[in-house]
Amino acid sequence: MNIEDLLREALADMSVEAEPPPPSRFLRSAPARPRRRWGVALVSAAVVAALVGGSTFLIEKLSAAGPEPADRTVVLPPKPAPPRPLKEIWPGAVHTLPLELQNGLEFAPQVFLDDRTLLVRTGEGPKPGFWAYDLRTGQARRHITFAAPAGTDHTSYVTMSAGQLLWFTVGPGGMLDIFTVPVGGGTARKVTSINQTMKYGDIDLMAVAGGKLYLSRRKGGVYTVPMSGGVLALMPGTDRLHLMQWPWAAYPQPPMARGYMPRGDVIVNVLTGERMGRFKDPDESASPWDCLLVWCVQASTNEARRRDGSGAHQMPGLSYDHAPVLDRFKTLTTRDDTVRVFLYDLATGDTADLGIREKAGTRQASSLLEQTSLHPYNAPVLFYRLNGRMVVVDLTAID
Incomplete structure (x- = not known):
């Protein structure tokens, strides 16, 4: 089996009805600690006014092309640099941890609560435990008291937004319950x-x-409900939209075979109605571009460019996931018989070697490709097993 076959197999495992690979299918949109937030410059002052005083949801009929985007000043990254070790490029964002907590339980990282504390989950079933793991001491304490509803079949991973932790359960008949607790x-x-x-x-x-x-x-459809509780309500004019980075939503919805990611041909600010289209590609094939607010990528050509069409360049490896996480990061791999995986930063051109070396076509290689696949709906935490340890990368801690 060659690398292309391996990638197709790995991506097929990530179809809509498959269990989403960790760490999550959700993007933390408002961290509780001060961090650099990519894409914030694209949110106009009107958004702030809308949050304070309410807003009117008037979204025009969407077209696939949309209007030309407004001027967005983004520094062009240099030519991608040769890969260097992950820890060498971003030492403050990389943590190497044991595979078990001190109580002997295996765990999966969820989100960083602050610079020294990682929320982790124990238990593979529908009734997980949530612990606050101190990165300096290795101590873990129970962080959330949670009893899943009777008959729960699935408990999602955790996302964090505006000082709240959020997750959901799925139970009998598909009933989905959303839960919250303060970050503390x-x-x-x-x-x-x-x-x-x-x-x-x-x-x-x-x-x-x-x-x-x-x-x-x-x-x-974009829906809303008071955090105090109530019935979920559709925001008028949003029935074709998919949130990708608050308060921006995307159109159109992709074919089901493409998985979870909206293509982002047109993005809409659901608070103000502002719209942005993307560049027109006369050579675009059946493989579409996947776009967030700033960057667009095309997996079939390994090309990246900004939403306005500028900054076009080849990424230094084979892309096997979707649009860049945090509008910035992609995982890439090699095309030869040995699978190597890189974390690529479109904002700077830095390429970090994750240290993975596996023979293509093996179960181990397939597992590592799934573990390291990034997606814009993930919490911005990359983690994978390597040499009997767990490597955890906090993407929001990278300047």
Whole structure:
């Protein structure tokens, strides 16, 4: 089996009805600690006004091309540099941990609560434990008191937004319950419930703003409910949109075979109605571009360029995931018989070698490709097993 076959097999395992690979299918949109947030420059002052005083949701009929984007000044990254070890490029963002907590339980990272504390999950089933792991001492303490509803089949990974931790469960008949707790921990509280039919839930992304929970669903539509609780309501004019980075949503929805990611041909600010299209590519083939606010990538050509068409360049490896996480990071791999995986930064051109070396076509290589696949709906935490340890990368800590 060559590397292209291996990648196709790995991506097929990530179809809509498959269990989303860790760490999450959600993008943390508002960290609780001061960090550099990519794409914030694209949110106009009108967004702030809307959050404070309310807003009118007037979104025009969308076209695939959309209007030309406004002027967005982004520094052009240099030509991609030769790969260097991950720890050498971003020492402050990389943590090497044991595979088990001190109580002997295996764990999966969820989100960074602060610079020294990582929220981790124990238990593979629908009733997980959530612990605050101190990166300096290795000590872990129970962080969330949570009892999953009776009959729960699936408990999602955790996302963080505006000082709140959020997750959901899926139970009998597809009933989806959304829970929250402050970043500081405590007893979980249910926000709302949704009737839906997908095994692992039909939510794209969740975000908290102005005392409300906002989310989008796989079938399309941006919905909101007060954080105090209530019935989920569709925001007028958003029935075809999918949230990708609060408060921006994307159109159109991709074919189901492409997995979770909206293509982002047109993005809409759901608070102000502002729209941005993307460049027109006369050579675009059946493989579309995947875009966030600033960057677009095309997996079939390994090309990246900005939404306005500028900054076109070849990425230094084979792309096997979707649009860049945090509008910046991609995981890439090699095309030869040995699988090597790199973390590529479109903003700077830095290419970090994750240290992975596996024979192409093996179960180990397939597992590592799945572990290191990044997706814009993931919490911005990359983690994978290497040499009997767990490597955890906090992408929001990279300047």
